[in-house]
Amino acid sequence: MSHATLSPKRSSLRGATLPKWFAWAVAAGSLALGYGISAAAGLHSDIQWALIAAVLFVVGSYAVSAKVEGGRQARDRTATSLVWVAFLLAVTPLASLLWETAERGVKVLDGYFLTHSMGVVADAEPGGGIYHALLGTLEQVGLASLISVPVGVLTAIYLVEYGRGKLARAVTFFVDVMTGIPSIVAGLFILSLWVLILKMGPSGFAGSLALSILMIPVVVRSTEEMLKLVPNELREASLALGVPKWRTILKVVLPTSIGGIITGIMLAIARITGETAPVLLLVWGTDFINANPFQDPQESLPMYIYLQFGAGSDPAYDRAWAAALTLIAFIMILNLAARGIARWKAPKTGR
Amino acid sequence: MDITTQKPAAPPAPGPAAPEDKRAARGATRPGDRIFLGLSRGSGIFVLVLMAAIAAFLTYRASLAISKDEANFFTSFEWNPTGVPPEFGIAVLAFGTIVSSIIAMVIAVPISVGIALFITHYAPRRLGGTVAYVIDLLAAVPSIVYGLWGAIVLVPHMDGLYGWLDDYLGWTGVFAWEGGPARSLLTVGILLALMILPIITNVSREVFRQVPRMHEEAALALGATRWEVIRMSVLPFGRSGVISASMLGLGRALGETMAVAMVLSPSFDISASLLDAGGGTFAQNIASKFNEATVMGQDALIASGMVLFVITLLVNGAARLIIARRKEYSGANA
Incomplete structure (x- = not known):
């Protein structure tokens, strides 16, 4: 045919x-x-x-x-x-x-906006900036990371390297459960403990406590995945040379998987940076610069957006959009950098 | 002894060698080992203590509030915890939370499955990869930005659709619209659907990727069209994965705070119409009422948060159970 x-x-x-x-x-x-x-x-x-x-x-x-x-x-x-x-x-x-967000955000986003606070700016007038919010966000997220990264990574090490039996199963289960806690509930928990029972006032630190509740499970999960990817041969080789287990973990297992672990941590940071609800309950927000996260209300970027949105005037909306653009840019850069690191330092599994 | 306990699906052989493990269990002899084991086990225990503390403190404060509540906590339409006598109930909040989440699920699940299929089976490979990447990034957009966009951009755009629904379906009562800004449960549901799209899509996509190639090729060899391949091999294989993905999305929709607080104009009553402004959700109510709340008011809010906590725990727990079950049987499948 x-x-x-x-x-x-x-x-x-x-x-x-x-x-x-x-x-x-x-x-x-x-x-x-x-x-x-x-x-x-x-x-x-x-x-x-x-x-x-x-x-x-x-x-x-x-x-x-x-x-x-x-x-x-x-x-x-x-x-x-x-x-x-x-x-x-x-x-x-x-x-x-x-x-x-990009279109409306660029209107007022400039050097002045990034380096000034809302100190003496009325809601309805233009001007002002997000310096105090940036500062607050960096401090709160930094403190939250200081708490969650060690706890999260160590928990993951426990689960992968040591964990057998009931305790490990319980930890795995409750880490899963923690992943699903709504951020407002995490805020309420710290509120009931820190503010209502210990009688502490609002502060950036109270906010970071709530943020770390949201961050710990994410860090545990991602670190666990990365540690599981480390080939057993590496561990066995090190142990066979008589290296103690803790040194094996520190010198062999962690360096092998460090790229993935850092990626996970950065993604977790990106996630909590945008959280508003706990900040609303525990840090309150302010128009003034407060560099001390342990005392008095602080601002944070998402909180700033919420307050400016609530103010309801056109200049305030412009500021809200500009802050939203800054926040998205910050989070996207973290995300892209994290993925870059993941690709660059992909764990060397097998051949 | 414990080889069977954990991680059935980890691709590389899980955990270090058994003899090493026994030594650790007997109590490591070297001080460095002991310290390290103590630290990491301590962190694990800390996580457990933290969960217990969350449950305990929330229950404690909630019980303080509920014991003073003069109205029925579950059925009252009032929210007046500082009144004399204090009266508050979660009926309106439960209704609003459930209705908005259901709307979100009804919209988001089919669309997410569609996008997941688009990425894995329909789009040209390049486009599919890009779309997957962008959807991944969108999962990271914070809810406050969704809220800002929803309140300023989406709400005015809803008018036309609302007019339609009122014209053609208004007689049902559910879609009746009195006019006024579209700050209603329906808009909230649509916004929530957008917010949970990325997570449902991502999980479903992963599941659809894992469909054994043989199943699809077998169907193709029998002369199936692309849709028949999907219906006969992809969807049955992915069903439990899609269900658990939807539950994860539902968990997020239930607990979403800021976007709802910014879009909804709340009121403490249940209206038959989804289009008229009003109603409320647990999380939104906490965020909006918190500022003027006294200690008693805060305790009442904590009580409502406690209910939200329990609901999300149940939903997420169910999702995890389904995922865990699926792991076992897909392991047998590999």
Whole structure:
């Protein structure tokens, strides 16, 4: 059989298929039609015409395909179009979130904004900045890391290197449970212990205590995963040379997995940097610079956004967006750096 | 003795060699070993103590408040813990929390599964990788930013959709709309859906990746279309993974605070309509009421937080159980 018999007249074993550009054509058509309908009906919301277009796209490709290709192919096409629609439905708002933050944030974001506090700036007037919030965030997150990193890494070492039996199983289980604690509950716990029972006032340190409750389980989990990746041969080789177990862990196991551990810690830091609820309950927020995290209210970046949003004037909104942009930038840089380290220092497993 | 206890799914052989372990158990002879073991075991115990303390202190403060409560804590619609007599109940909060989370789940789960399938089975490889990476990063966007965006950008955009729902489905009562800003449970649910999308997508994607290649190829060899492959081999394999991913997302939606506090305009009643402003959630109520709360008010808020804590524990525990069960059987599958 020559090829010529296959391509123009299809063999009877294969049903008719629509050309490749069909999906794109239907997509373009339904977009145009959706836009046309909403323009004709005088709908002004972007959400509406996008939804109309999405429905037209799914229904249209099903109808045509059912006619030409038959039921099974049509169902396959519907699934494909639904998956694409799901993708677009989710990506649009998320893109809008990043875009709006970047666009509105750059308005007042400059050197002045980063180096001044809100000290004598009224809510409704422009000016002011986030210096006090940056300072507070760095101190609170730093203190929280000082508490959680040793506890988290040591717990992970216990679970991987020593842990057998009931205690280890209980720790594993409760670390899992801790991962799911809502941040506001962590804040309430420190509130009940630190403020209501020990009668301490609000301070950055109280906030970091709550933040470390959120951070410890993340550090334990990621460190545990990394330690498990260290090949047993390395441990055995070291132990066979008569090196004590603790030195084996410190000199062989940890250096092998340090890249991954640091990555996990940075991701955990990125996670708690954006937490607002515990800060709201325990640190309160202030417009003034307070460099002492152990006494009196402090500000933090997320708290700053919340307070500026609450102030409700246009200049305050601008400041809130600029602070949000700073916060996202900070977190994204941490994330990207963490992934960079992970790739660069990937644990050398096997060969 | 304990070889079977832990980590069934760890790819490299778990833990160090057994003889070494016995020595550690007998009490390490070297001081360095003893100190190190003590430190790391101490950290583990510290985690347990911490969890116990959280439960204990929350229960203690909550019991202080509930003992003074003159209304029924579970069914009252009031929130007036400083009144004489103090009356407060969580009915409205429980309703709002559950309804907004259900809306979030209804929207987020199908879309997340869709995106996960898109990444693993539909998108060109390059695009799929990029999308996965971006979704990973989005999981890190803090909730306060979602709240800011929701309150300033999303709320005004909801008007058109609300008008529609009111026009066509208003007769049901659930979608009736009196006008006014869209600071309602429905908008909150939509925003929560966006916030939990990344986590559900990420977990589902991982599960779909693990589907044995043989299953898919077998289906293809029988002449299945792509959708039939997914329905016959991918979805059945991934079902428990998707369920547990959804539960993790649900846990997050239940406890979400700032985004809800910024978008919702709260009130202490239950309205039949999802579109009218009003209602509240546990976490939102704590954040909004905290500022003016006295000690008694704070205790009442802690009592409501306690309920939230228990609910999230149950949801997360269920998710973990499903994941753990799945690990066993996928291990047998490998």
